[in-house]
Amino acid sequence: xxxxxxxxxxxxxxxxxxxxxxxxxxxxxxxxxxxxxxxxxxxxxxxxxxxxxxxxxxxxxxxxxxxxxxxxxxxxxxxxxxxxxxxxxxxxxxxxxxxxxxxxxxxxxxxxxxxxxxxxxxxxxxxxxxxxxxxxxxxxxxxxxxxxxxxxxxxxxxxxxxxxxxxxxxxxxxxxxxxxxxxxxxxxxxxxxxxxxxxxxxxxxxxxxxxxxxxxxxxxxxxxxxxxxxxxxxxxxxxxxxxxxxxxxxxxxxxxxxxxxxxxxxxxxxxxxxxxxxxxxxxxxxxxxxxxxxxxxxxxxxxxxxxxxxxxxxxxxxxxxxxxxxxxxxxxxxxxxxxxxxxxxxxxxxxxxxxxxxxxxxxxxxxxxxxxxxxxxxxxxxxxxxxxxxxxxxxxxxxxxxxxxxxxxxxxxxxxxxxxxxxxxxxxxxxxxxxxxxxxxxxxxxxxxxxxxxxxxxxxxxxxxxxx
Amino acid sequence: xxxxxxxxxxxxxxxxxxxxxxxxxxxxxxxxxxxxxxxxxxxxxxxxxxxxxxxxxxxxxxxxxxxxxxxxxxxxxxxxxxxxxxxxxxxxxxxxxxxxxxxxxxxxxxxxxxxxxxxxxxxxxxxxxxxxxxxxxxxxxxxxxxxxxxxxxxxxxxxxxxxxxxxxxxxxxxxxxxxxxxxxxxxxxxxxxxxxxxxxxxxxxxxxxxxxxxx
Numbered sequence: 001x002x003x004x005x006x007x008x009x010x011x012x013x014x015x016x017x018x019x020x021x022x023x024x025x026x027x028x029x030x031x032x033x034x035x036x037x038x039x040x041x042x043x044x045x046x047x048x049x050x051x052x053x054x055x056x057x058x059x060x061x062x063x064x065x066x067x068x069x070x071x072x073x074x075x076x077x078x079x080x081x082x083x084x085x086x087x088x089x090x091x092x093x094x095x096x097x098x099x100x101x102x103x104x105x106x107x108x109x110x111x112x113x114x115x116x117x118x119x120x121x122x123x124x125x126x127x128x129x130x131x132x133x134x135x136x137x138x139x140x141x142x143x144x145x146x147x148x149x150x151x152x153x154x155x156x157x158x159x160x161x162x163x164x165x166x167x168x169x170x171x172x173x174x175x176x177x178x179x180x181x182x183x184x185x186x187x188x189x190x191x192x193x194x195x196x197x198x199x200x201x202x203x204x205x206x207x208x209x210x211x212x213x214x215x216x217x218x219x220x221x222x223x224x225x226x227x228x229x230x231x232x233x234x235x236x237x238x239x240x241x242x243x244x245x246x247x248x249x250x251x252x253x254x255x256x257x258x259x260x261x262x263x264x265x266x267x268x269x270x271x272x273x274x275x276x277x278x279x280x281x282x283x284x285x286x287x288x289x290x291x292x293x294x295x296x297x298x299x300x301x302x303x304x305x306x307x308x309x310x311x312x313x314x315x316x317x318x319x320x321x322x323x324x325x326x327x328x329x330x331x332x333x334x335x336x337x338x339x340x341x342x343x344x345x346x347x348x349x350x351x352x353x354x355x356x357x358x359x360x361x362x363x364x365x366x367x368x369x370x371x372x373x374x375x376x377x378x379x380x381x382x383x384x385x386x387x388x389x390x391x392x393x394x395x396x397x398x399x400x401x402x403x404x405x406x407x408x409x410x411x412x413x414x415x416x417x418x419x420x421x422x423x424x425x426x427x428x429x430x431x432x433x434x435x436x437x438x439x440x441x442x443x444x445x446x447x448x449x450x451x452x453x454x455x456x457x458x459x460x461x462x463x464x465x466x467x468x
Numbered sequence: 469x470x471x472x473x474x475x476x477x478x479x480x481x482x483x484x485x486x487x488x489x490x491x492x493x494x495x496x497x498x499x500x501x502x503x504x505x506x507x508x509x510x511x512x513x514x515x516x517x518x519x520x521x522x523x524x525x526x527x528x529x530x531x532x533x534x535x536x537x538x539x540x541x542x543x544x545x546x547x548x549x550x551x552x553x554x555x556x557x558x559x560x561x562x563x564x565x566x567x568x569x570x571x572x573x574x575x576x577x578x579x580x581x582x583x584x585x586x587x588x589x590x591x592x593x594x595x596x597x598x599x600x601x602x603x604x605x606x607x608x609x610x611x612x613x614x615x616x617x618x619x620x621x622x623x624x625x626x627x628x629x630x631x632x633x634x635x636x637x638x639x640x641x642x643x644x645x646x647x648x649x650x651x652x653x654x655x656x657x658x659x660x661x662x663x664x665x666x667x668x669x670x671x672x673x674x675x676x677x678x679x680x681x682x683x
Binding site (some may be wrong): 016017019021022024025027029036037039040043050053054055056057058059064065079080083086097117118120122123128129130132143145146147148149151152155156157158160162194195198199225228229230248250251255256258259262294310315316318319322323344385413414415432434435436440441 | 483484485486488490491494495496498499500501502503514519522523551552553556557558559561562564579580581582583586587590591640641642653654656657658660661663664667669670671674675676677678679680681683
């Protein structure tokens with residue numbers, strides 16, 4: 001019999017009941033809550049007269065709607081204010097721990113969870129947010145759910161699920177200087193497409209993944225959903241375990257030792273079989289930039305934009321033509337010809353300390369180009385912001401002409417006041433370049449933090465290595 | 469949830485692949501704390517010529533006459549014919565809420581994104597996967613025949629065309645049962661409350677650090 005994949009191990013450890021129809025009742029160890037996808041779930045509980053099954057399995061923080069500017073007063077936008085207030089009220093009423101807007105531990109749920117040790121290896125983790133895949137970086141089974149399932153988990157601590165198929169994406173070789181986790185995951189999505197992982201749980205492996213920091217692994221798993229996969233994951237190793245030592249909600253004493261012993265089993269067995277195995281040469285990956293309106297529309301910085309007339313698949317070709325029209329770009333040019341009107345460094349993909357360090361290294365001693373209207377840095381949490389300030393990164397950014405903001409989702413999806421104007425191009429470290437995502441008529445180009453900072457100072461998209 | 473019954477409906481064709489949830493219901497409308505009222509903002513950026521705001525009276529806004537749902541021949545449509553990877557992107561359940569609030573009962577596509585697919589069943593919206601060839605044929609038939617309707621019969625897992633011919637489709641038996649009966653998942657799961665407690669008791673022994681850490 002073949003060995004088990006990491007996904008098999010996580011799945012098997014959480015089966016409450018296997019049903020005859022192939023679905024299973026799966027136990028959920030942790031639910032992260034935020035203001036956008038939870039109000040209707042709490043309302044559902046109230047209407048049915050139900051209580052949360054287990055309070056200590058939940059943790060909440062507002063992130064999508066919070067302003068990234070001064071927070072001494074109430075949120076100006078009334079609808080946003082009501083939504084955040086509703087989360088506060090619901091958490092208070094039901095007794096769920098919440099880091100409220102002005103708590104230093106507030107942040108994007110996917111930054112806050114691991115930072116607090118609320119995310120741990122071996123857990124099943126859900127959140128009403130598709131980027132929950134992020135937490136798979138720690139050898140956890142994590143995925144996004146809708147509001148009905150948020151309510152289901154609150155009420156029962158379980159989900160009804162069908163096991164997904166398994167895919168291993170192995171990235172071997174060594175990354176070139178200036179090439180980061182973001183470039184790796186963009187290159188993967190460019191290769192397999194936005195539906196390439198649909199129906200699969202993806203494990204990312206190979207020497208490149210092993211070499212990445214925990215922050216880098218989170219960036220890769222975060223975007224598994226952009227390849228269609230609800231879950232992405234990476235095996236536990238020493239780095240994973242060290243990451244959690246001393247985190248507020250991580251185990252201590254004898255429990256720590258016991259946990260570590262278990263965590264060390266969280267990897268695919270050498271003889272495990274996957275439904276699909278894909279291999280990529282990490283050494284060949286260059287800095288990536290998205291040009292279109294789908295995360296699969298990506299080129300290397302020095303590559304010409306593709307010609308829809310050369311695309312054999314008519315549905316795909318039509319999508320490309322529509323994207324060119326929306327983005328105001330033409331096939332055959334390179335991204336070096338495009339000027340970003342705004343630059344956004346932040347989001348659950350790239351707002352952790354390592355991301356800010358990488359951007360600051362590029363920004364240091366340089367100035368944001370006068371072609372760029374605005375360049376902003378939005379840390380992922382209050383604690384990331386504090387640490388960056390201790391390291392002096394805020395000063396580097398401010399001196400270079402970047403705005404240094406309060407933590408939240410911000411311009412990744414523009415639910416707060418941070419957004420693009422119509423027709424504006426943005427070098428963004430976020431995860432989605434869909435039409436209107438960052439603002440009505442806005443044009444998003446997904447890049448790494450270093451590439452975003454390079455675009456800001458150069459006034460055009462540029463290979464960050466040219467600045468060295 | 470209401471029971472899903474056999475129905476006849478006008479088919480509206482949305483001829484683009486990778487329709488994402490931002491396109492189905494843009495972010496500014498996610499600020500609502502309700503489950504209803506998203507219909508007027510379904511496909512907001514495609515449907516109107518201006519930028520929509522929450523709480524606005526949409527009847528006064530300029531419509532995009534080119535957009536399929538604004539064409540008189542598709543008025544009252546309840547079957548959405550779509551292309552591959554429909555519903556990709558975020559986990560927002562506001563996407564199926566907007567589709568059902570508008571009046572759609574089913575979406576036909578060659579493939580769906582996982583989270584959207586799952587969310588749809590929880591809201592009485594039936595996503596049906598058909599082959600690329602069948603979808604292509606339906607696009608041609610809808611284009612050629614004004615008022616083109618299909619009958620969707622979940623019980624027999626068939627779509628019945630105007631000429632009486634049928635297209636069979638697959639659906640997960642548990643989800644089918646829940647849709648047909650209009651069942652609340654939570655009530656069903658709570659029937660297994662004892663099993664959940666047993667699981668927790670065992671888990672507490674083997675992995676005690678998973679409990680009581682967050683207070």
